[in-house]
Amino acid sequence: MRFSIAMPEDLLRAFDAQISRRSDTANRSEAIRDLIRSSLVRDELRTPEAQVIGSLTMIYDHHTGDLTRKLDEVQHDYTHEIVSTMHVHLDHSNCLEILALRGQGSRVYELADKLLGLRGVKHGELTCAATDTSLEL
Numbered sequence: 646m647r648f649s650i651a652m653p654e655d656l657l658r659a660f661d662a663q664i665s666r667r668s669d670t671a672n673r674s675e676a677i678r679d680l681i682r683s684s685l686v687r688d689e690l691r692t693p694e695a696q697v698i699g700s701l702t703m704i705y706d707h708h709t710g711d712l713t714r715k716l717d718e719v720q721h722d723y724t725h726e727i728v729s730t731m732h733v734h735l736d737h738s739n740c741l742e743i744l745a746l747r748g749q750g751s752r753v754y755e756l757a758d759k760l761l762g763l764r765g766v767k768h769g770e771l772t773c774a775a776t777d778t779s780l781e782l
Contacts, residue, residue, distance in 0.1 A: 660673070660676070663676075664676045691750060691754050692750040693754070694750065696747075696748065696749060696750070697774065698745075698746065699746045699747075699771060699772050699774060700743060700744065700745055700771075701746060703741070703760060703766055703769040704741050704766075704767050704768045705739070705740055705742070706739055712763060712766070716742070719763075725748060725752075726747065726748035727745070728746065730745070739767070746771075753771075757771040
């Protein structure tokens, strides 16, 4: 099935450069398929019942609407899961925020989904470990 997407030209150029560094046989379609597969596998590995530890990294433009208020509002609903936060001003518009997280997988993933889904969050990634001894580290 074919579909089209719109993106800024500089983002597409950077993506094409990444594709060309990875392989001389790779193409844009295969790279997008790989990204989609990776996202689906990562989502499938979620462990809703397990206790997890992890970190959520976000880069966002704090000038976007009332994003700062929304970020705070969501985080206040998950104070039990948020162990610590670090906030770094990258430049006049962009901020880096890192959250150390601990708790039931379903709550941690729910928090990450809510934050990363906010308009103005440019990039974000949740990295988790779920083991029987995760909370004993």
